[in-house]
Amino acid sequence: MPNSATASARFPDGFLWGAATAAHQIEGSPLADGAGPSIWTRFAHTPGMIVNGDTGDIACDHYHRWKQDVALMRELGLKAYRFSTSWSRILPEGTGRVNQAGLDFYSRLVDELLENGIEPLLTLYHWDLPAALDDRGGWLNRDIAQWFAEYGDVLYRALDGRVKKWVTLNEPWVVTDGGYLHGALAPGHRSKYETPIATHNLMRAHGAAVQAYRATGKHEIGLVVNIEPKYPASDSADDAAAVKRAHAYMNEQYLDAALLGRYPPELKDIFGDAWPQWPQEDFDLIRQKLDFIGINYYTRSVTKAAQSYPLDAAVVKQPLGTYTETGWEVFPQGLVDLLVWAKDRYGNIPTYITENGAAFFDPPVAEGGRIRDPLRIDYLQKHLGAIRQAIAAGCDIRGYMVWSLLDNMEWSLGYSKRFGIVHVNYGTQERTPKDSAHYYSKIVASNGASL
Ligand code: LGS
16 A cells, blocks of 8 residues: 555646647748748847857748647657747737638647647747737837737637637746847847836736636636746855845746736836836736646756846856756756745646756767667656655646657757757758657656656
8 A cells, every 4th residue: 555655746647748849949931821920030030149040940840740740749648738829820910810821720730639639738929929019019019918819819719629728928037038138039139128018018918818818718728937946055145135136036026917916026126217117907907817827947046146237146056066958957856946935925726837858968869769868867857756746745736748849949049959858850850759758758658657
């Protein structure tokens, strides 16, 4: 007989095991069949923005190979697939005219997933804003809340019922920190004044899209955030204050707004005169009942006070730490800590780990088609162990999506970093499951018992 500790440390029945991708990172053919350009098409074609001058023009050619990719998911035994839709495929100008061919692409994909017993989780916004909307101010224009709700509504009407789990935004923090503050991501702005406005309009758009869903949809909708626990580099008061700022900025900002209807007070200290005073009705729009939250977890940061813009905080490298190819520390305990933190702060909302994974150096495909990626296996094993621990601590974790199904276009890092459990040969588009894919497949088949 298992004792109660062992029994409670199991993954619950029906745990949703899957893999995640995003439209711009895998589809390719961004302008096919009447689609309009997105800010990522534009950004990638701006010299100097992406490592090696890479673009998403071909990517994994998923736009043409979607059927094989679904067959691959089925071979791996995945129960769920998280993907995003490209706004400008569906509404080439961002609002108004619907491009039926774009909608049909996703409709076929969803049918194929369902026929193969794979549950779709659809993200409406994974960073590829229609360029036409950026020309109207993009996330800086208050009207975007309605534009986004209109786009959501087109998809809800076409797919709700077949799609039962919807996500409004992927990682609004990255959209604003990368896109509006530091300029490393599209649309490449660098403004302390724009950043809080973009944040706020993202959250208003989230609220408006949830409202529109409640009017039409019959299933579940949530928000995906990236969370990175912050630990102090020393026990000094200055470092403690830096941790508080970094934690408020990255971890509390978006969930506090969506679930508590306010921003943490530290943001005013961080942004100073650039932090606006928002009307209460905005928070009434932003704060909507959510059916679940999605958490993307990659790393932690050990934080110290330091002169930096605008946080006055810096990350301290850990000499004994293990780092991935992207330079992020492997720290599974951080996932337990932050899941328990989210449970305690926001109530035990059903939670999915909507991304977790790592880029490591992968050797070339060996004879017999094998790719040994032991570090990725180790990463997955440790993080799945962390999730099991969080479940034992009472967190309501409903599923796990590995990032990523395929090697793909890692934004400004281009194709230089490989996160896939399946290797992609970008010359031939051949897919080869890595050892980690076979490992994960066994985990899925045993509902985590083989961990
Ligand atoms: O490809 C993205 C993955 C890979 O790593 C995916 O589209 C995004 O949603 C997500 O942001 N992704 C990701 N994030 C890791 C960010 C860790 C930043 C750590 C910085 C430490 C100095």
